[in-house]
Amino acid sequence: MKRGLLALCVALLALVAWVVFDNFADGVDTQASAVSGPATAELVAQGAYLARAGNCVSCHTAPGEVPYAGGRALATPFGTVYASNLTSDAATGLGHWNAQHFWRALHHGRSKDGHLLAPVFPYNHTSLITRADSDALFAFFQSLAPVARATPAHELRWPFGTQAAFAVWRSLYFKPTAFHADAQQSPEWNLGAYLVQGLGHCAACHSARDALGASGALDDLSGGVMPGVNWYAPSLLSVTETDLAHTPTAEIVRLLKTGQSSHAWVSGPMGEVVQNSTQYLRDDDLRAMATYLQSRAQQALRDSREPDPAAPSRKPSARSVANGAAVYKDHCAQCHGEQGQGKAEVYPALAGNRAVHMPNITNLVQTLTYGGFSPVTHVQPQPYGMPPFVLTLSDRDMADVLTHIRQQWGNQAPTVTEFDVSRVRVLQTH
């Protein structure tokens, strides 16, 4: 008995020692000397471009504040995390950092003083970033005028905010990784993979998170509900959701550049991604991302036994059909058209729109509830918008009108019930 207890203690100690070693023994020498050369204007410009590709600005900027000065509150199921100040301010930003510190933060997820960063910062993805790109990013952030803005302390429920919790989480889910090119694929495909899996951190939203908040593998693009904001980031592999397997790469590029393509318009958090990040990317980089994404979707299609899209489920009642048509006529047809045809570049068509017949109705309910504007881009600096309908339409009305648009004009998606709508609405934060 005693011996058993002793063995248990030893095993526990060994586990703790392993977790500590696993998290803190990254061996990065952070002595300032001999780490990087002087930042040239080209390096700074390259860093600015990479920061766009990583959409750093969206999280690291509080509403109405100086870009990259941090402070934006990010809601998680475990509490609120505040993004840090990336400007060159010595006291509150990265002013006292060197390129080694910065590399260690991206690659190992540790701060200048060595403490473990909250994994809301997607360092599982930034770990893939090359040292050269890390140095360019660092040069760019160092070039930003210092903004004295202290980052508030995270407000995470105990024990989730402790270093011990971060350490255990990291041992379970995080391993510093370099990008390994696939020799079977083209350089363009590999560039796309590097951008999608690294800076782009697409899987941070486009994969499901588990009970401890961990997203899927770096290349898991199978879709998932984003906790905190209650939007569904669709699967980039599925034929029924985004159908990238059959979408020409030029159309994928157009979607990332403008927020619109022939059969899809971005909305919700992806609108922010287009507005702050992808619209700024060079066409060759966007083509590389599109090539990689399309290839992954085609591979998934070959691998899968995906069933044919289900026939409309339960038939809606005559009352629902009549109500759905009436609500559509009163509130939707003026912009989206009598036949759901929309208006080119102004209002999205609902006929043949993949977002409309996706099995998961979260985004449809979010859009009806809160409305929204298309992303502001170079080609559309004054986008058109949709008003919130939460005060106009009941859950019943929403269900009926969603059923209407999902089963008209050739659309064939399952009926939406009032219960389906309320299941999404109950997760909406107020």
Added chain:
Amino acid sequence: MKLIWTFWACLIWSTSAHALDTSMAERTRACTHCHGEQGKAGPDGYYPRLAGKPEGYLFHQLQNFQQGRRHYDLMARLIEPLPEAYLRDMAQYFSSLHVPYPAPALNASGVSANVLARGKALALHGDASRGVPACVSCHGAQLTGVAPDVPGLLGLPLDYLNGQLGAWQSGQRRAHAPDCMAQVVKRLASDDLMAVAQYLARQPLPANTSPVSLSVLRASNPAPTKQQVATDARTDATPAATTWTCGSAPGVVGVQP
């Protein structure tokens, strides 16, 4: 020949019927759904009018919603991702609309004469004992606002006025510092706020509803004394301040009674 003409007629008809409506009216339909056609106030007596309000004021309100100084979830969510340039365009658009005001929905009945008298006194003369300036000293002699940053106070629903004054009092509504309106409201009792809302909601609009210029405002106010004190936190407890400066309306100097 006839066929060619028919073809051209059809072509012209179809292009005009499907012409892209690029107007700001079309672009701001998400706004006018609640704020009414042309931004002339919503149907339910809560959503305020936007048409003809001073451009700077409208822009500041959009910023205030975006940056958490005003709170209305639907409004904040809707405009959250929009950049400053587009918000300015929207403010400019609604400011440029000159739509006639309806007559006030309320008349003198339903409220006591004492309340209306108290409201009128506050609006036109302020309250020297509390260090509260008159509404007219910043919002213009006719209460139609001052271009470009100070809103008019007439033609607003009673519920909206009560809601806003209550929000200023509780700190739910704020403006750029120094936040003069918050300081003024916090010096008044709830009864006073309700009285001034009751008064304002009943006033007919003057013939000219446009905001006045800063020089007209200055001419209508008595000359301020030499002692000027900014209403920042340090001077909050100093009702002796003789003038007010406002972060959201540079150039306006309200006068203490």
